[in-house]
Amino acid sequence: MTTAVLGQDTRPVGRGRPGVHSTLTRGSALGLGVAMIWFSLLVLIPLAAIVVTAGKDGWQGYVDTLKNPQTWAAIRLTVEQSFLVTVLNVVMGTLIAWVLVRDKFWGRGLLDVLIDIPFAMPTIVAGLVLLGLYGPNSPLGINVSNQKASVTLALAFVTLPFIVRTVQPVLAELDTDVEEAAASLGAGKLTILRRLVLPSLVPAIAAGAALSFARAISEYGSLVLLSGMLPYKTEVVSVRVLSFIEGGDQTSAAALATIMLFVALFVIVALDIIQRRVARRG
Amino acid sequence: MSKRIRFAALAVAATTIPAVLSGCAASGGSSSNSDSVSVVGFSVLKTANEPVIADFQKTDAGKGVKFTTSYGASGDQSRAVAGGLPADEVHLSLEPDVASLVSAGLVDPSWNQTPTKGILTDSEVVFLVRKGNPLGIKTWDDLAKPGVKIITPNPASSGSAKWNILAAWAHVSGQGGTDAQAKEFVTKILKNTIALPGSGSDALASFVAGNGDVLLAYENDSIAARAAGDAVDYILPDDTLLIQNPAALTKDASAPAADFLKFQLSTAGQTDYAKAGFRPVIQGINVQVPGANDPSNPFPAVKKQYTIDKTFGGWEKANSEFFDDKTGIITKIISGLNVGS
């Protein structure tokens, strides 16, 4: 049984296709095979069905879908807001993970417990509760209903757990000896943070950011009540897809869905490239 | 190390898959089972159907009949049945949702050749306002006044939302107005619209949470909301559109299903639906309806009643003319307009 390969492939990145050679053993290849079968049955084939359905109108179908001003506005709004919320999450998520792992204070446990709630709360109830707190009858006087800010709020709510939970385990596993050593060599706190801690967290942050963006562009349930789904203002892509389906136009629905798949893929790949550039191997 | 994983994966797969497939099979009532009925209905029917089913099971025809039910948005339900959801009877919000099942070959084209033209329950498009009607809204023209904040569900994403918009159109076209005038009126209404939630229930939730001055709603929902204690009132305008909810049996429906439909159309069934706020489709129903403006006269006649058939020439025409994805009149108004600005 082979041992793990030493670190990364040592051939220079960008020269040919790194990692083309396989280090799989028979056992791991079989494991990969089983995993791929499941992945295909679950994800690849159903998504292929969407792409095939979208293709029924050929390229013209995609072009028409994108040319529709209402749809285009929805795509812009969705991507823009998802991007904004992801940036927000990168900052806040890392900060919260830091506080949860590296700090001790009364109530930290409670904070930890709250993080996963956005996942478990059925979206209709999340929407109702957010509407009650940040809508016309807001006790704090903050009314964002039927405005763009409501989209940001709802998306921030549903994506909160991602970066926090991906960074937490890594932060907890970080070898603090290196930080001590750097400190004893005279490095300032900011330098240690910037050059040692953050780079080690980058893969986790990037992983969480990809998930956060992906989830944000697909969100529907918690947005519905608070945003009012106004065309050109607060109408997101999910609503357009639903409208196409309701109107019997499966092809346009699938076309729009396919477009969003590619948007997501693009962002995921981009984040992957960024994190490879920035991350330092321990 | 991966041998372990492979092992684990195969072991899990070997035990999981057969167990899941055979053990947890929760298939819906098979429609060939001769003493069960599976009903697929639109969402608000859940409460309405409970007494109807219970009363049916007390009759001779209904003794021992088991019911499987599924409730949800009308369009979703229609698509589910087209996708294989077992159903003996479908009771949906509007006719096109049944027509698509006819096209899918699941419902016989003669489904609406009945005395009630296939319709099982009725309602009206009404204005839902804050308790006491502070703005004094009485007519459709009141809604078009500047500054009135309207909520109505989005006709693109909700089939039953179409009733509301068509009612607004009918207010002009049904009284002799031209298409251009009707278009102008509906545009004014949509300009006053501050939210287009996905469904009637979402729209109600948004309204109850404090958004808007008036909600374009259905009479039965409004009655149920008042009965449930929401601080709202509803206005039945002098002229409005009749909402007609169709019900049809599927081609291979079980025998008790036909009995059930007969029961639903009988005095007993229609009385139960009336108590839930739906206007009966047969004569002679007299019942107290909690939540109605006047519980002892719950369904006053509408002075000028529009219907899809009379005012619009039928759903097929209305659907393609007004709501087609690309060329529909309403689709174009919404698309070309900054709704709520």
Next chain:
Amino acid sequence: MVELPTPAKWALRLIAVAYVFLLVGWPMITLVQNAFADGLASFQAAFSDPDVVHAMIVTIEISLWAVAINTVFGVGMALLLVRYEFPGKRALSALIDLPMSVSPVVIGLALLLVYNGRTGWFGPTLEAHGIQVIFNSPGMIMATCFVALPLVVREVVPVLTEIGDDQEQAATSLGANAFQTLRRITLPAIKWAVVYGVVLTLARSLGEFGALKIVSGNLTGQTQTAPLVVEQKYNNFAQGEAYAVSFILVLISVLCIVVVSLLRPKESSS
């Protein structure tokens, strides 16, 4: 370990707490208030309804299956992605995140297109062999796995990357075989990542609504899940019960985190 100066520490704490409070804490309090508005009446009404109880059971069953499948897949996939090289690895890694980006409506549509019993790609064949996927448990489990697919993988990969394989190599050079290395070195090292992944997956599975709405058929007392029952109760003017059921769902997920926190060895801060 770098210690921040006290004012900075307090600033961070304040920001974190304020943000989470406004975004999640306060909505949670509202949920609790609404659920307990009539004391326990809403809970009694909700849970004396056999449909609600059944829906909770269905939700928990489906979620546990999804967690189990996703954990095996997640850990296996993470190990494959980090410790091995093979053609298409980067592409696969990108594709794994993709399910999270798919709108629930599209997930339902996609699964329906392939597995529905009338016109699906595989559906009719499967049903002819007695395997009903759509409107039945397998489809529901698949839809739930779909929405939570990347969670365990993405928890474990960064940790595996961070800890490196030095220990594993050392173990092997000392004569440990693959099983032993896995059991004694790798798995313990990723334990907490897996645990967080499991908790997240469970929470996500409990709360899944949109895709299940389409794939389950929402059959009362059969395939209806708790979130679907919540919507139904709300649409039928039984708000109190809707909140009560939601509270229970959130409570289950909260209890998991609480258990995890209690099991975590107290970290010693320097």
